[in-house]
Amino acid sequence: MSWETQRLVVVAAVTLIVAETAVIVWLLLHRTVHRAPVMEKMLAGSVAELRLADQAGVIVPTS
DSSP: OOHHHHHHHHHHHHHHHHHHHHHHHHHHHHHHHHTHHHHHHHHHHHHHHHHHHHHTTOSOOOO
């Protein structure tokens, strides 16, 4: 194989890897959007835990 052909194969392989990675990231983000209500409930639970810890005096203000 000539160096031009090798270069073309490498460029094609890298392009394919980047495209596949972009599709995977898009699919993960798309799936996360549909799970937003679950994430909101988890966040609300974390906020409630922080409030309880603050009321119990576990959290000490730094300023």
